[in-house]
Each structure stands twice: as C-alpha cells, then as structure tokens.
Amino acid sequence: MKSLVSHEGMHCANCGTPLVGEFCHECGQSVHSVLKPVHHMVEETVETVLHIDSRILHTLPPLFLRPGFLTLEYFAGRRVRYIAPFRLMFVLCLLCFFALHLATSAVIDHSLERHQQQLLLDRGNDFSKATSAQEVRDLLDKKDNALEAVQTFGSDAMAAQAEMAKQRLHDAANRRLVELHAQPLPASSNTVAAPAVRTTGNGHTAVSPVRIGWLPSFVNDGLTATLQHIQDNWHDYKHGDPTAREAAKERMVNGVFGKLPGAMLLLVPAFALLLKLFYVFKRRLYMEHLIVVLHSQAFLFLWLLLCTLLATLARWLEPHAPWTTYPLNWLDRILVLWAPVYLLLMQKRIYRQGWPMTLLKYWCIGWCWFWLLAFVLIGAAVLGLAH
DSSP, rough: OOOOOOTTOOTTTOOOOOOOOSSSTTTTOOOOSSSSOOHHHHHHOOOOOHHHHHHHHHHHHHHHSSSTHHHHHHHOOTTTTTTHHHHHHHHHHHHHHHHHHHHHHHHHHHHHHHHHHHTTTTGGGGGGGGGGGHHHHHHHHHHHHHHHHHHSSHHHHHHHHHHHHHHHHHHHHHHHHHHHTTTOOOOOGGOOOOOOOOOTTOOOOOOOOOOOSSSOOOHHHHHHHHHHHHHHHHHHHHOOOHHHHHHHHHHHHHHHHHOOOOOOHHHHHHHHHHHHHHHHGTOOOOHHHHHHHHHHHHHHHHHHHHHHHHHHHHHHHHTTOOOHHHHHHHHHHHHHHHHHHHHHHHHHHHHOOHHHHHHHHHHHHHHHHHHHHHHHHHHHHHHHTTT
C-alpha cells in the first residue's frame, strides 16, 4: 500500500500552483520526479501491464459474448474498467490482419511447395500431346525454367532432385522428337541458364502516360507509375516464369495487407454517418453512433481473428488428429452464424426499437455497409496490385 503523504506547502515545479495531491490541478504534472532508480521503473511498468491485462479481461469477453453491453456501459459513464473503443478497435484490427497475413502466406507457401513437388515428379507425359518439334522445345524450355527456380530457391536436396528431373524431361522430349521424325536435342540442351533478375521494363509494355489537365504534373506522374506497377505485377503473375510469378504474388499480398488496416479505418466515420441517417429521429449525437461503430468493428475484427485461428488450428490438426475435424467444423459454423446474430442484437439493444423496424433497418444498413466494404476492399486490392 502507498503511504499517506501530506503535500501541504508544496508547489508544482511546472506552474508554481500549491499542491493538494500527487498531481497539480492546474497543469496535471505529477509531483514525482522521472529521475528514479531502475527498480522503481520496473515496478511501475509491471503495475501498468497488469492494469492493462485486467482491462483486457473486462473488455474482450463481453465484447464477444454480450452484444451492445460495452457500448451501453460507455454511454452510462462506466469506462475506466474497459479499453477505450478506438484503441480496442485499432489493436484488434492490426492483430486480425497480421494473423490473416500469416495464414495467407502459409497457404501460399504450402501451394508453392506442392507445385515444386509436382515439378520434381514430372515424367514428361505432356510431351506426348505436342504435335510439332517447336512445341516440344517450347514446353521443355518452360519446364526447365521452372526447375531452375526450384534449384535457385530450394534446398540442396531439392536442387539435386531438380537436376534429375531435368534429365528425365530431356529424355522424354527426345523420345517425342524421334516420334515426330525431328532432330533430337543436343546433350547439353538440358542445361538452361538461370533466369535473369527482372528489371524495370524487362518484358513489359509501357502504359500510356496519364494526362489529366486539372491535376498537377506530379499527381499525373504518380498515377502513371501506379498503373505501370499494376500492369507489371499482373504480367509477371499471369505470364512470367515461376520465380517472377511467386515474387509478384508476394508483392501483391504484402501490398494488400499493408493497405487494409488503413482502408478499414475509412469505414468507421462513413458507417457512423450511415447510422446517423437511419436513426435521425432518435436525436443521438454523431459521437454516439461513432462509439457504436467502433465497438461493432472491434467485434468483427475479434470474430475474424478467431475464425482465422480456428481455421489454422483445423488445418494443423487434420493430418495428426482427424477426429477433431467434425467438432471444429461445427464450431466454425457456429462462429459464422454468431456474427450476424450479434450485430442484430446489438442494434436492437442500443437503439431500442421494435423488431419489425429493427429488422428492416438492419437489412438496409447491412446492404449499404456491404457496398461500402466492397468499395474499400477493391481500393485496397488495386493499391496492393500497385505495390
């Protein structure tokens, strides 16, 4: 326990006001000096962390399980026990998209690994479908380039397997060329130079410069560069060799997830304005609707985070404990259904209208919010393509 200390006769070092407690009632400065021993700073840090942890325990369970409870508590003035709405929404937003990014990257890496394994096991059966010697050579060059990417970025064992796969493909191509009565490939043709690192403009067509008269030149230049990046990434993803394709996919995924948190913040004031319009006769302040949106968005981010973690857990447990698939699938269905039910109950409890009017407004607001969300996600995707 802190000892009782009298501050009579003491004055604030900042503004000179007589003190009646540990903090100046004029400027708010503490009477305690920041020049303290290290162990005191450690004690204060631990106390702050424990205090935040206690607020998390008071905030997250009702946020997820009690629709509208936190919002009504906030309106009633009981706020100290809970995390502030904007901070809660922002932290959950970052955690949600961080988990989604990790899960998406894991899926992409798994897909790439499976693709590489298919390349290493390729027996060259596709050569039998080639109808000319040129088709055989083009197909062999494409497969060799893919195996070169495996040799460049894979492990030593995969590089050795890729070398043997290249030899098998070379032999299969020669057999098909003999069947077509064409000249077989020379023995050294199975060695293809490693693909060069892509440089700006290599294999890409330049876009037409953007020239909008009422915009400054630097804005037009920026739009031109953005369009060029979008075209380059899309070209690499659709027509590039495997190395360029994976690099383009990684750039686009990183770009999208880098833009999503900021893009989702744009929904908050727009959604609050939407609620203000639909409940204009309730005579609530815009700030009240903003608190409702912050708590509903925080719930959605927490819900999406839990769905992502549950899907990741199910994918990890499936090969080791198949019996967990059935209960996890049911839990996933319950989570999916809980989100619309939660938002409906939250709207009913906060705005206190009858069920027919609540359901009608819930449907209209949900329809408008869907298109707002689609617009924001499309914008984030376009910016991600330009990364």
